[in-house]
Amino acid sequence: MVTHIANSNDPRLDDFRNLNQSDNRPDLPGGKGLVIAEGPLVVERLLASRFPVRRVIGFPAKLESFFAQPGIAQLMGGVEVYSLDRPTLAEVAGFDMHRGLLASADRPAALPMDEVIGNARTVAILEGVGDHENIGSMFRNAAGMGVDAILFGNGCADPLYRRVVRVSMGHVLRTPFAHFGGKSTTWHKELALLQEAGFHLVSLTPDHQAEHLSDALVDSSGKPYEKVALLIGAEGPGLRERTMRSTNIRARIPMAEGTDSLNLATAAAIAFYERQRSLR
């Protein structure tokens, strides 16, 4: 069932070749890489996800302990599994991969926006967020604090990059996401769709004139809005003015005088926490 591969040139290992460059695959549709999961936790989450898994590879001992975990066997289906030694994997990947357990998957069809927001009560919407680590952290924090979906506006990095998958601890494979389809200059108009679906749209901004975050998530009687979308812009520029103008309210996390704004993923985590808190 597990085939051992000794030759690093074996084409059955091609999914994992030169991993530091694996996010760019001119030979694949859209030039985008396969989805790569690293380590037992993330590989398990990939196997349990909607993503069509292609291969699992690993050091013999790592595969053995992985398959000994309860529930893994049922997740495997017909996935090909190859074992290989550490030096062979280092040659394939291009660097020493001490984790020693990896899986690849094809990119599935994008989820339709309607389906993603269908039953969602809390969503995050990103604009211009190009940092893979921030996107990964946001998926991790969103999952932890009950955010149902993440929606991508204009100018965001690909959430299926290897680094995002890793930093998210695999949550990007579980939490549904979708992209707005409009042009870079007009995507914010699609926010009206969410308003029609009953979402209260909240722009996060460091602007001192904005409402305190905790006030922005409840109505005038102190009741939390039934559905909330939290909009988050890039560190530095933040959300564009016209995007904020398409939302219901601007909210700030108060900061002490003379300090810097928070890291983006941290600010998002606080907003997710406040939303969850408002629903207690």
Added chain:
Amino acid sequence: MVTHIANSNDPRLDDFRNLNQSDNRPDLPGGKGLVIAEGPLVVERLLASRFPVRRVIGFPAKLESFFAQPGIAQLMGGVEVYSLDRPTLAEVAGFDMHRGLLASADRPAALPMDEVIGNARTVAILEGVGDHENIGSMFRNAAGMGVDAILFGNGCADPLYRRVVRVSMGHVLRTPFAHFGGKSTTWHKELALLQEAGFHLVSLTPDHQAEHLSDALVDSSGKPYEKVALLIGAEGPGLRERTMRSTNIRARIPMAEGTDSLNLATAAAIAFYERQRSLR
């Protein structure tokens, strides 16, 4: 006033030699490195701090624009300034330092605990936090959200490491900190000092039995405690049981089922936010 140095072996550049190893200086007291600030924002914060600045070095253009900023000249005092070119700095530092502006300072005497907690209303206490990036992020977030001081229990990394200074954006040079002096096994007994000083001690834990964070920061009538100390343990093990037993209450940030705990600095940021929110 600014002296140009062309020879990378010039001893006046020694403070900045092999920066990747500069945190270990067997030739200095305690074997600890000098304090190194990188980039204009952090160098400015170092100049404005209680730390005795030794030298400022930089590319000629970087120094020029730095000194053109309002207020910088007054902060300089008698600090030596040397300009050098990018290849010279790369030879000194051991890698290409594109920021091109650096400063060094001696480690000042530690602040006495009494002085650090004297006027503080909110403090964070760390135990077993060895990750420099987490410590740096905590100082950044603490400054942003009005935490007055950070106190170190047993087993924490040195807050004056180069990486901490950088990640904290220089806030480790501004926010007072102090170390508990007791033995590794008994330091938690010193927490009684804080209780005597009127602090309500709150242990952060992922334990489902713990109180919701927002309830733990207010008394039974909903009034925020006058002084609060937030205790934060390492990612993974968390606070030790006997440390938590020395505190007034255990508090959790609620997490969705089947998700991982938050990154340490993120959890701390949420606690800082909740404390600030309770004082509105």
